[in-house]
Amino acid sequence: MAQKKEMKGREFTMGNVRIIEVKQSIFEDNNQDAERLRAQLKEEKTFLLNLMSSPGSGKTSTLLQLASRMKDKVKMGVMEADIDSAVDAETMQKAGISSIQIHTGGMCHLDADMTRQGINEFHTKDMDFVVLENVGNLVCPAEFDTGACMNMTILSVPEGHDKPLKYPLMYQVCDLLVINKIDVMDYFDFDKDKVVEYAKMRNPKMDIIFVSAKTGEGMDELAQYLLDKIKAWNEN
Amino acid sequence: MHEMGIAFHIAESVTKIAEANQAEKVCSVVLEIGEASGVIPEYLMDVWTWNSENNPLLEGSELKVERIRAVTLCKDCSKTYDTISHGSVCPFCGSRNTAMIAGKEFNIKEIIVE
Numbered sequence: 001m002a003q004k005k006e007m008k009g010r011e012f013t014m015g016n017v018r019i020i021e022v023k024q025s026i027f028e029d030n031n032q033d034a035e036r037l038r039a040q041l042k043e044e045k046t047f048l049l050n051l052m053s054s055p056g057s058g059k060t061s062t063l064l065q066l067a068s069r070m071k072d073k074v075k076m077g078v079m080e081a082d083i084d085s086a087v088d089a090e091t092m093q094k095a096g097i098s099s100i101q102i103h104t105g106g107m108c109h110l111d112a113d114m115t116r117q118g119i120n121e122f123h124t125k126d127m128d129f130v131v132l133e134n135v136g137n138l139v140c141p142a143e144f145d146t147g148a149c150m151n152m153t154i155l156s157v158p159e160g161h162d163k164p165l166k167y168p169l170m171y172q173v174c175d176l177l178v179i180n181k182i183d184v185m186d187y188f189d190f191d192k193d194k195v196v197e198y199a200k201m202r203n204p205k206m207d208i209i210f211v212s213a214k215t216g217e218g219m220d221e222l223a224q225y226l227l228d229k230i231k232a233w234n235e236n
Numbered sequence: 237m238h239e240m241g242i243a244f245h246i247a248e249s250v251t252k253i254a255e256a257n258q259a260e261k262v263c264s265v266v267l268e269i270g271e272a273s274g275v276i277p278e279y280l281m282d283v284w285t286w287n288s289e290n291n292p293l294l295e296g297s298e299l300k301v302e303r304i305r306a307v308t309l310c311k312d313c314s315k316t317y318d319t320i321s322h323g324s325v326c327p328f329c330g331s332r333n334t335a336m337i338a339g340k341e342f343n344i345k346e347i348i349v350e
Contacts, residue, residue: 018348020348023345026342111245144241
């Protein structure tokens with residue numbers, strides 16, 4: 001029981017009261033759960049994408065655009081996490097994409113254990129590509145590793161190009177940034193170069209793709225990017 | 237309510253540690269929380285008290301928080317400064333080439349058990 005020994009730490013005794021030195025990050029248990037889930041996904045050859053953004057940035061409409069381009073090439077599914085309701089899952093099912101709704105029961109994010117429960121419930125074993133649509137929020141979902149293979153964040157033009165400055169952690173953990181609603185760029189004071197500069201400041205390795213879920217612009221590029229990532233995950 | 241999920245995680249970890257150490261009761265839990273960790277200790281304590289009521293091991297236990305000051309190092313002029321007042325731009329030389337060296341901590345430091 002190596003784990004048990006490790007958790008014991010140093011001990012000081014005063015009568016019946018003992019002080020146990022722990023020095024363990026609060027996220028440690030979750031990080032371990034996340035690593036275990038990633039190993040399971042690797043084994044089952046399923047690519048899990050954690051999709052995060054603020055509410056109303058176009059997560060669901062982006063997924064619908066992607067689904068029409070990808071569903072003939074990979075077997076895909078969507079897990080919708082919300083505090084309540086099944087609106088998004090119903091939208092997905094109408095578009096012919098299998099989906100499951102996960103309720104977080106009032107919590108503002110999904111953790112690795114909730115994700116694992118969703119994965120097992122959803123029987124994703126036979127799927128190549130599963131999208132976890134996280135709760136619309138730029139703070140908490142960034143703190144908890146869900147066990148996904150990649151983090152994708154959507155930032156929509158009306159939200160402003162300074163979002164990466166305001167929510168540092170979200171952009172630090174983001175592997176792929178999708179800038180949505182570029183069809184309305186002319187109506188907003190949105191600086192394309194600035195958003196790239198600010199985002200790269202948080203994570204220099206981040207990839208950035210500009211799209212419009214309304215007109216479909218950039219969606220072919222995004223779909224191809226994800227197909228390449230899925231292929232790489234399943235090969236290595 | 238971001239603190240709720242975090243309180244559940246702490247309760248889970250503390251329960252595991254207490255059980256591994258054959259403790260009958262947890263008296264208090266000491267956390268180290270950095271100023272820039274994004275957690276509000278007062279909210280966390282409220283949720284802790286409410287959540288502990290359903291757990292015999294944790295019932296009545298106290299959550300103590302030690303705050304850690306957020307400090308950033310400027311990689312260009314090698315000075316350190318207060319992160320909360322100045323953010324990611326060095327107040328001495330204006331550089332953005334900076335890195336936070338303390339303030340993100342979020343640890344369970346120790347637990348006191350019977």
